[in-house]
Amino acid sequence: MSQTKPYRVSHLDALEAESIFVMREVMAEFERPVLLFSGGKDSIVMLRLAEKAFAPARIPFPVMHVDTGHNFPEVLEYRDRRVASLGLNLVVASVQEAIDAGQVRELPDGTRNRIQTPVLLAAVEKYRFDALFGGARRDEEKARAKERMFSFRDEFGQWDPKNQRPELWSLYNGRHHPGESIRVFPLSNWTELDVWHYIAKEDIPLPDIYYAHDREVVERNGMFYAVNEFIRLRDGETSEVRRVRYRTVGDASQTAAVLSEADTVEKVIDEVAATRITERGATRGDDKVSEAAMEDRKREGYF
Numbered sequence: 001m002s003q004t005k006p007y008r009v010s011h012l013d014a015l016e017a018e019s020i021f022v023m024r025e026v027m028a029e030f031e032r033p034v035l036l037f038s039g040g041k042d043s044i045v046m047l048r049l050a051e052k053a054f055a056p057a058r059i060p061f062p063v064m065h066v067d068t069g070h071n072f073p074e075v076l077e078y079r080d081r082r083v084a085s086l087g088l089n090l091v092v093a094s095v096q097e098a099i100d101a102g103q104v105r106e107l108p109d110g111t112r113n114r115i116q117t118p119v120l121l122a123a124v125e126k127y128r129f130d131a132l133f134g135g136a137r138r139d140e141e142k143a144r145a146k147e148r149m150f151s152f153r154d155e156f157g158q159w160d161p162k163n164q165r166p167e168l169w170s171l172y173n174g175r176h177h178p179g180e181s182i183r184v185f186p187l188s189n190w191t192e193l194d195v196w197h198y199i200a201k202e203d204i205p206l207p208d209i210y211y212a213h214d215r216e217v218v219e220r221n222g223m224f225y226a227v228n229e230f231i232r233l234r235d236g237e238t239s240e241v242r243r244v245r246y247r248t249v250g251d252a253s254q255t256a257a258v259l260s261e262a263d264t265v266e267k268v269i270d271e272v273a274a275t276r277i278t279e280r281g282a283t284r285g286d287d288k289v290s291e292a293a294m295e296d297r298k299r300e301g302y303f
Helices: 011-029 041-054 073-086 095-100 116-127 192-202 265-274 279-283 293-300
Strands: 033-036 063-067 090-094 131-133 150-153 181-184 213-220 223-226 240-245
Touching: 011 041, 011 131, 011 181, 011 192, 033 041, 041 073, 041 192, 063 095, 063 116, 073 090, 090 095, 090 116, 095 116, 192 265
Parallel strands: 033 063, 033 131, 063 090, 131 181
Antiparallel strands: 150 181, 213 223, 213 240
């Protein structure tokens, strides 16, 4: 008798299946989901997973960008092009509009990451979103490692790390009252390397900023920030053109590049496999404010 070969699922296929299951579960449990989409690599992968989860139908929820106004042009162009190609409804929650309306006050240093939170919460209230897909991963930062796949937020949009629901096997508790919401993280169990392997496997196009290119930068605290309208040279500083790429893209005023020659997805994979520091730790100035910077923002309602 011939023996039946054991059925094996690859690591990436297992991650993909888990994420798709989570997205479908949200559609079964919630009335008004939305996917946070900034044009960054994690949200791009999440959008691809949503395509697969609901094919051949269109993605059945809108996407939202909490726009600080401090954007890399390449990323905004990609965002608009991708949304248009899928025929999606894009909701833009604008920090600049909130500043102009007096709803939030710009910080003295000009950075806007902290004041995204009230703008996000106002958009959640306005559109009555009850589930928000985010691209956060547990390997990125220690506060994010504390979160469940379904992360409960109270009526003020706040997160209490001590008040989280157990997640046994593939059982997710989406129970919530009006005004409360759930943040959903389909990529929780992915790593940066998994994301890049999936991008290669699915042949997903990305903004050029993710690959090595020449850019005028200034070095601050060991990180290379692009010189642009949001980053000006200080007294005594000099800029230079260096070969860099971005591991993550957030505020242009807070996100640094890394020196790199990786101009293809294969070279990026080799580079990421060899690194020992997460992309946020290597490139996000907003996470270096304090040891608990991310957790403090998440308690206030940040992703």
